[in-house]
Amino acid sequence: xxxxxxxxxxxVGKRLPVRAAAxxxxxxxxxxxxxxxxxxxxxxxxxxxxxxxMVFETPPPPFRDPxxxxxxxxxNADMPPNLQRRQLVDMHDDIVLKHDEEHRWCLDxxxxxxxxxxxxxxxxxxxxxxxxxxxxQCHGDKYRDWRAGVHGRRTGEWNGKKQYLLCVHCHYSHExxxxxxxxxxxxxxxxxxx
Amino acid sequence: xxxxxxALPAAGTGRGGSLGRFFLFSVRQVTSGGRGYWFWVLGLAxxxxxxxxxxxxxxxxxxxxxxxxxxxxxGFYIGNFTFLVGVAAxxxxxxxxxxxxxxxPIKEVVILGELLAISAxxxxxxxxMVDVGRPDHAWHLIPGIGRLNVPSSLLGWDVxxxxxxxxxxxxxxxxxxxxxxxxxxxxxxxxxxxxxLSIPAAIGIxxxxxxxxxxxxxRPFWNASILAPRFLASAFCSGPAVLLILMQILRKATRFxxxxxxxxxxxxxxxxxxxxxxxxxxAEVFKEYYSNTEHLxxxxxxxxxxxxxxxxxxxxxxxxxxxxxxxxxxxxxRTRRHPVTLNVGCVLIFLGCYLEKGMGxxxxxxxxxxxxxIYEYFPxxxxxxISAGIIAMGSLVFTLLVKIATPIMIxxxxxxxxx
Amino acid sequence: xxxxxxxxxxxxxxxxxxxAASVAGCSxxxxxxxxxxxFRDMTPDELKKIIADLEREHSATFGxxxxxxxxxxxxxxxxxxxxxxxxCIGCRRCVYGCVGENNQSRDPQIQWIRVxxxxxxxxxxxxxxxxxYDAEEVPRPGHFYLPMACQQCENPACVKSCPVGATWRxxxxxxxxxxxxxxxxRCCLSACPYGARRFNWGKPTLPAEEMNPDTHYLGNxxxxxxxxxxxxxxxxxxxxxxxxxxxxxxxxxxxKFGNILDPESEIRYILEHKRVVVLKNELNxxxxxxxxx
Numbered sequence: 001x002x003x004x005x006x007x008x009x010x011x012v013g014k015r016l017p018v019r020a021a022a023x024x025x026x027x028x029x030x031x032x033x034x035x036x037x038x039x040x041x042x043x044x045x046x047x048x049x050x051x052x053x054m055v056f057e058t059p060p061p062p063f064r065d066p067x068x069x070x071x072x073x074x075x076n077a078d079m080p081p082n083l084q085r086r087q088l089v090d091m092h093d094d095i096v097l098k099h100d101e102e103h104r105w106c107l108d109x110x111x112x113x114x115x116x117x118x119x120x121x122x123x124x125x126x127x128x129x130x131x132x133x134x135x136x137q138c139h140g141d142k143y144r145d146w147r148a149g150v151h152g153r154r155t156g157e158w159n160g161k162k163q164y165l166l167c168v169h170c171h172y173s174h175e176x177x178x179x180x181x182x183x184x185x186x187x188x189x190x191x192x193x194x
Numbered sequence: 195x196x197x198x199x200x201a202l203p204a205a206g207t208g209r210g211g212s213l214g215r216f217f218l219f220s221v222r223q224v225t226s227g228g229r230g231y232w233f234w235v236l237g238l239a240x241x242x243x244x245x246x247x248x249x250x251x252x253x254x255x256x257x258x259x260x261x262x263x264x265x266x267x268x269g270f271y272i273g274n275f276t277f278l279v280g281v282a283a284x285x286x287x288x289x290x291x292x293x294x295x296x297x298x299p300i301k302e303v304v305i306l307g308e309l310l311a312i313s314a315x316x317x318x319x320x321x322x323m324v325d326v327g328r329p330d331h332a333w334h335l336i337p338g339i340g341r342l343n344v345p346s347s348l349l350g351w352d353v354x355x356x357x358x359x360x361x362x363x364x365x366x367x368x369x370x371x372x373x374x375x376x377x378x379x380x381x382x383x384x385x386x387x388x389x390x391l392s393i394p395a396a397i398g399i400x401x402x403x404x405x406x407x408x409x410x411x412x413r414p415f416w417n418a419s420i421l422a423p424r425f426l427a428s429a430f431c432s433g434p435a436v437l438l439i440l441m442q443i444l445r446k447a448t449r450f451x452x453x454x455x456x457x458x459x460x461x462x463x464x465x466x467x468x469x470x471x472x473x474x475x476x477a478e479v480f481k482e483y484y485s486n487t488e489h490l491x492x493x494x495x496x497x498x499x500x501x502x503x504x505x506x507x508x509x510x511x512x513x514x515x516x517x518x519x520x521x522x523x524x525x526x527x528r529t530r531r532h533p534v535t536l537n538v539g540c541v542l543i544f545l546g547c548y549l550e551k552g553m554g555x556x557x558x559x560x561x562x563x564x565x566x567x568i569y570e571y572f573p574x575x576x577x578x579x580i581s582a583g584i585i586a587m588g589s590l591v592f593t594l595l596v597k598i599a600t601p602i603m604i605x606x607x608x609x610x611x612x613x
Numbered sequence: 614x615x616x617x618x619x620x621x622x623x624x625x626x627x628x629x630x631x632x633a634a635s636v637a638g639c640s641x642x643x644x645x646x647x648x649x650x651x652f653r654d655m656t657p658d659e660l661k662k663i664i665a666d667l668e669r670e671h672s673a674t675f676g677x678x679x680x681x682x683x684x685x686x687x688x689x690x691x692x693x694x695x696x697x698x699x700x701c702i703g704c705r706r707c708v709y710g711c712v713g714e715n716n717q718s719r720d721p722q723i724q725w726i727r728v729x730x731x732x733x734x735x736x737x738x739x740x741x742x743x744x745x746y747d748a749e750e751v752p753r754p755g756h757f758y759l760p761m762a763c764q765q766c767e768n769p770a771c772v773k774s775c776p777v778g779a780t781w782r783x784x785x786x787x788x789x790x791x792x793x794x795x796x797x798x799r800c801c802l803s804a805c806p807y808g809a810r811r812f813n814w815g816k817p818t819l820p821a822e823e824m825n826p827d828t829h830y831l832g833n834x835x836x837x838x839x840x841x842x843x844x845x846x847x848x849x850x851x852x853x854x855x856x857x858x859x860x861x862x863x864x865x866x867x868x869k870f871g872n873i874l875d876p877e878s879e880i881r882y883i884l885e886h887k888r889v890v891v892l893k894n895e896l897n898x899x900x901x902x903x904x905x906x
Contacts, residue, residue, distance in 0.1 A: 149879040154856065181705055182749060187727065255816075256838040258721060267799040267802040327795070327797020327798075328795065328838075328839045332796065343776050347774055349774065411770060412805060412893075413803060533768040545764060565744070567744065
């Protein structure tokens with residue numbers, strides 16, 4: 001059974017034990033995977049309806065190199081996808097996955113057939129602008145809070161139009177732990193004026 | 195304060211005089227006196243001038259010239275204010291036996307208590323005025339024109355009762371002095387109700403001032419229901435202590451006769467107050483240290499210091515030592531009556547209460563602040579100069595009032611003896 | 614106009630505001646405030662004139678067009694704030710965002726927000742709080758952060774304590790200060806259990822180029838020395854639908870704001886779905902500032 005073009009559930013199941021130090025250029029996925037092992041034998045239903053039809057207006061995804069997108073500039077017909085889980089050496093080797101890397105690699109989120117898209121666990125393709133749907137598959141509680149405006153930064157109007165940020169604006173998808181910051185100057189302790 | 199007797203004939207000529215003549219007499223009284231008098235008055239005036247200069251500096255630069263900050267936003271001024279409210283209230287201690295129990299010897303010195311109350315309230319008002327950031331907005335406190343926030347604001351209440359008490363005492367004193375000046379007894383129908391009213395009023399001003407602190411749930415050190423009784427107890431120690439010293443000075447400096455029995459009676463009453471004061475303090479100390487809740491921190495800051503912050507600790511222990519030794523001196527009838535130990539006791543209890551109210555109430559109440567920060571407040575020289583100026587101003591007012599009152603009282607006493 | 618100012622000046626002196634008072638008050642930029650009524654007692658005409666005076670004064674002082682708004686509370690709106698203490702990292706971006714937005718004095722330093730570094734082992738214990746922490750990177754291990762500002766209490770102790778009614782709670786829940794009515798007695802500083810109020814101990818300084826000209830009468834307009842100020846939920850922004858500045862600058866999105874009467878608001882979501890605490894609950898102040906985790 002094809003799970004997204006080119007990958008079958010069987011493939012995913014087989015790859016799971018492979019040690020993951022792979023590079024990845026996309027977002028987050030875990031729900032589909034943990035389910036993936038369990039349901040490897042039977043064919044999961046293929047969803048044609050998106051998990052969540054809500055679409056939020058966000059700023060463009062924060063690609064580290066603005067010229068890198070669309071990915072299909074390189075990942076075109078001349079470059080057949082290599083579905084073998086492996087450590088990347090020629091390209092994208094700057095990316096070190098620290099995001100459940102034991103269980104995951106690039107093509108769990110990035111779509112092998114359409115590199116300009118991500119795919120959900122059910123195979124649905126989504127644009128990078130909707131990566132929150134991908135993240136939300138595992139981080140359902142955060143996704144729920146985020147949709148309500150409670151997780152993550154909001155700007156705009158409390159009673160009107162709000163600007164949302166993508167998860168990846170604050171949590172780099174390959175290493176999502178929020179980075180610490182240098183605090184701004186502490187207040188001046190009270191003291192006497194000369 | 196020497197030799198008021200030189201102006202005594204003026205009182206005689208005033209007999210049966212009008213209010214205008216009384217006024218003229220008063221002006222003559224305060225503008226005539228011996229070298230000692232002028233030395234004292236000019237000395238006070240100089241301290242006042244120094245205080246004014248310091249205040250100009252504060253008014254120009256802002257309250258940043260003080261050591262107060264957001265963490266400890268009240269300090270020496272408000273401490274003095276609180277102490278002096280107690281002094282003002284203490285006049286009642288003399289009024290009660292004099293008028294309610296018709297205890298003669300004290301009656302003659304009640305007038306002193308009331309003059310002291312007037313001077314103290316004036317000082318209180320000045321201490322509040324120098325403490326506020328916008329004294330030009332003081333008119334906002336006037337009901338009708340401003341927006342006095344009563345009944346909810348305790349400071350609003352304090353403004354009302356303190357001004358009421360001031361007016362009441364001025365009316366009582368002028369009524370009495372003017373009557374005696376004309377060689378008459380004051381109109382009892384007016385006078386006695388006012389005097390009786392001054393008793394609850396005196397308790398009232400100090401209670402309301404205590405409630406001002408007491409009402410802050412944010413400050414556990416103040417938010418103890420024992421606070422108002424403690425205020426009253428310490429006021430009934432410190433106020434009469436001031437009076438006892440003043441009475442003895444007057445007795446020496448003028449022909450104003452004050453009987454020993456009056457002084458001893460006041461001293462005896464003070465001994466009870468001192469006991470009560472120490473007992474209430476002890477009750478508070480027990481409760482805090484035994485229950486050892488997070489509220490203990492303020493008392494620890496006061497008595498032992500917290501994390502090396504111990505600026506006020508020596509003052510507090512000095513205060514405790516003063517209060518206990520004064521109590522012992524006043525407890526034993528022999529030392530209470532001996533002129534030396536009596537005066538030592540008065541000075542000790544004054545110091546004890548002054549430190550307890552001036553430093554020991556306001557500062558530990560605000561330290562650490564509501565967010566746990568410890569800022570060690572200690573008044574700046576400028577604050578001390580302004581405070582000295584205000585106390586000099588109050589002393590000046592008191593001196594002048596006494597200067598007017600003394601010959602009238604002496605005259606009255608003399609004629610009373612003749613009759 | 615200058616005639617009316619000089620008339621005021623004259624009255625200021627004539628009214629016997631003694632030398633000291635005139636130094637304290639009348640020489641200030643807002644010297645014309647002497648006879649100004651409490652904001653709540655002003656007639657619309659009076660208010661219009663005062664706003665014009667203030668805008669002219671401040672525009673001249675700061676060399677730019679300064680606006681002084683008087684936007685009233687919106688109907689059906691009651692503001693509340695929520696802060697996620699499990700996400701705040703203590704970076705103080707809110708502190709300085711607030712300073713800039715609300716024209717707080719740079720020297721003497723006034724900051725409406727104070728971020729407390731707390732010990733995780735001790736929980737919310739103010740005696741363990743450190744507002745002066747500095748580090749190469751926050752959050753520091755073993756610590757969490759508790760930003761403090763006005764809690765906009767429903768039952769505000771500060772309002773109760775003010776002897777002249779210079780501070781009050783507006784219909785939309787914002788506790789405001791009328792800077793031209795404040796006596797500067799600092800009862801409210803003693804009364805506030807949250808250390809939220811700031812006093813202008815000296816004359817506030819505000820660099821003209823950093824001055825935010827979009828102000829509100831009860832909010833971020835320039836203050837004179839000797840009066841009290843505090844957080845107003847960015848009244849100049851929130852009464853126009855915008856989020857407070859601290860909400861917008863918080864890099865972790867820990868700060869949430871909205872209308873507690875609106876069931877769809879973030880605030881309601883938090884109250885209904887999160888573990889919420891208010892500080893010093895036992896004091897019955899009913900803060901409108903919720904900490905959640």
